[in-house]
Amino acid sequence: MILTVRLFLSSCVVVFLNGALGCATQNMPSATTVTTPTMPATGFAKGADISWLLQMEASGYKFYNASNQAQDCFQILKDNGINSIRLRAFVNPSNDPIDGHCSTAETVAMALRAKQWGMRVMIDLHYSDSWADPSKQVKPAAWQGHDFATLQTDVYDYTRQVMNALKTAGVTPEWVQVGNETPGGFLYPEGSTANWPQLVQLMNKGYEAIKSVSSQSKVILHVDQGNNRERFRYWFSTATTNGAKYDVIGLSYYPYWLKGSPDYTLSINDLGANMNEMAATYGKEVMVVEVGGEDTKAQNTYDMLVAVQRSTRAVPGNKGLGVFYWEPEGARSWSKYALSAWGNDGKPTKALSAFLVE
Template sequence: MTDSVPTRPVQLRRRSLLLGTATSAGALALGLGATASPAQAAAFVKGADVSWLPQLEARGFYWNNSAGVRQDLFTILKAYGITAVSLRTWVNPSSDPANGHCSIEETAQLAQRAKNAGMQVLIGFHFGDTWNSVGVQNPPAAWAGMSYSQMRQAMYDYVYHSCNVIKYYGVTPAWVKIGNETNSGICKPTGSISRPAQMAGLLSAAYEMSKQVFPNTPVLVHVAQPQNLASVQNFLNAYRDNGGKWDITGLSSYAQGGNVPTVLANMQTIQSSYGKPIMQVEYGGPVGKPTQVRDSLRAFITGIKGFGGLGTFFWEPEGYPSFNNYNSSAWDDSTRRPTAAMDGFL
């Protein structure tokens, strides 16, 4: 990173009185703040999660464009029509290059860099010290022994502080995502879906603090595997029925080929059933099948756009398999060029 790093901000404490926000019915229907223009509301978002970028760069990785010319990653992404990046953040992460980092301060610095490159930013809270996903929802180690009321207070303080760190670096996120693939709840067992009132209470605390700092930024919940419609509905019903608030339903899907139409139909059902626009916040596919990944990406973009969904994010397209041992990528490890998968955005 070439950006200068300001002195660490003073620990910020949440206010005792939550601020109310007023939005028009139309803005709420779109999951947008009151200041959003019709042009902004109509724009379909093409995005990429690039949270590994600083750690890749620190280890000497770089990216060529399709012509083989080395460029800044943001410059290459913008040439594909990508206008937004998704950045995850963990509470007390390790220094492991692939499974750590992503503290709120590191994330805020990368968000500032993305903003300076002309990108919108989605901030995604995992509410853990490392990966949380559809199969794993572990609380941060510092929260593990807390009672529900203590954990809810910790959630208030953490999200309020984190959002203020983002603000300190001059970034207003376009979106904030509370939780990552939370089908089974968050911070289990305290916030398990089997304890729906506590699950909703924890997520609502995150929603409220995000809105206090960024009142016009829409907040997403994030559910995985829309091919399993019942799992998604189980979470959304439990959250809604226990007072949970959200503006956009975020969905992960890595479906390929003939599986895409069923997933798209379920996404449309989810959008119409809950009155919230959907956004595909994770997509990807095998690095060795770039044309399949390209065609499936095109199908998702066309389909989601067709029923009024908000956008699609490719998960870590820049993440070389030699760095992270993941098979999902859109850059060739040997040539450092984007694969045909990226053409799905064109």
Template sequence: MRRRTMLAAAAAAPVAAVATPSAASAANPRPRRRLAVRGADVSTLAKNEDFGAVYRRADGRRADALTILREHDVNVARLKVWVNPADGYNTKAKVLRMAARAKARGMRLFIDFHYSDAWADPGKQHKPAAWATYAFEELKAAVRDHTYDVLHALHRQGTPADFVQIGNEINGGLLWPDGRWDNWPNLAALLTAGATVAKAVSNRTRVVLHLAEGGNNGGHRWWFDNATALGVPFDVIAVSHYLYWHGTAESLRANLVDLSARYGKDVLVAETAYGFTTEEDDPTPQIFTADLAAAGGHPATPRGQADALRAICDVVASVPRGLGVVYWEPTWTAVPGAGWDPADPTSGNGWENQALFDFDGRALPALDVFRTR
């Protein structure tokens, strides 16, 4: 209880400071151009709510989490899609319900296909169990059918996807081993299958290709040179950039400027986050630690979190074709039963100190960044 009280006091204290321009913000004035995409990945929200999560405005009043986000000018909801997850969340049915809630609040929809039954990222791109024995042509058909099934259902519901991401953090490819980085013809064929059907459902949908390591210009050039040489269709280049893992804001800026000019595409940060504390609200160790705060260059405080998000937003706004920023899992607070592992109901949450709601469920000052960026 004492820990919660201390954190509540810390969260309240920086509010006035954030509203007053600092020396840093005076030296780097606010960009005049607002970000078109001010997003939040709320993929875990439905599960959190089902297990009892409560969300509050900064003044303590309870409210729907999406409503609070929208009140802070968040205008895009990102939702991941898994194929047959063990916990039954992030399925087509769950995504349809969340999409309806987001669209009802005037938010655009960003669908993130993992093409897996669980997490897909640079270190793992496991096939769904149901696709494990497929030959390559069957696998390509499964990508087409799954992508069409979800997107057509969203379109039929009246909540079409505005952005569709074909694979998640696919630096090393997807659906290993068939679509791994060292087999570019296969990888390109799988990406093209998903992208083509996304456009077939709605030509207004913007196809996104998403890599991690937002400051890795050499790696990104190699990847997109291969993709474009093999004719993979896409509209937007997206990156993940966590300051404590992927380098400085300046390295992100340099990469985005180069990528947008080299390939003639809009660019966005599809994932970023930062901690407001190094403490934890459940027994599972936190990903964000004091060492990562030191690496990220901002203190692990509510104001430090806000400054880190502001730095990312200002970088993207400074890029001529910078679309915007999506904060990853701002509503994933610690609730027993809503842990990280869909196959293990006892798993905890290693992310709650990077949410945009504190350990009492109150909105943190970092949310105000979206009102001004």
């Protein structure tokens, strides 16, 4: 049964536009020559969150390699050193091309493609119908008005549903995030850091649901401003005191957004020191699950990515698991996003090749 799904997706990728189910042809490995998926890479994760990809393809966007040949984005990423894919998941998203999609069905379809290309998979559960980040953690519409006990059940059931959908399709995510950039918590107001005991109960429901389906999947808790040591000391010490269950400390690092210090050389040492401290203090593995730099400053972004990878690899005890670029393929011409690693010519900038550096 899994083989049948895989063969279908080798020539057709499920896409959802305007509420309709459709099919997008891809230049994936031929079903006549690929009978089993390429074995996933191991070791240091060189990753990319490419959750916009289905919508970009459905809109007709074309990706080109260095030789100006149209090519599957997965192939281009792989040729530039990417071995892992991160996918965000929204609960009941809209069909908006930028702020919607990323439903369970779409996430599973993308995870299957990643597996076929020999990529490792990370799932980023936002627990919202759209973006969740430090500025907003909005409950899914279907969960509004639920009391705290019901909200815990919502988190457990939804998380288990996503994990089971992946398992049924033959995908075992190596990592799963419970929440996205949660310095203030998630599922406000019940899960705010104003009420840490409740926040931890909600996070632990996510942890328990993940482990009930896939005990080997590593659970990530994710906080932004990876260079901000005080932020991480407070957050993870308080989470630990309240009994939070997790396996990996996830960090975002965007020098572009740091007030007063957009030059990465002013904060890269703090990022490395923070990862070292977190790993030593809590005995956990660490990972930069989001990083990005300006698309118009490709050399600077390249240098930054090399430095971030080196800092992560340098965490003692091999506890630095990897680095994920956030939407490198999300070209500004399509997304209006300034921190991709793609140019207006449809090709990756030099920045992406930083993942070829060992």
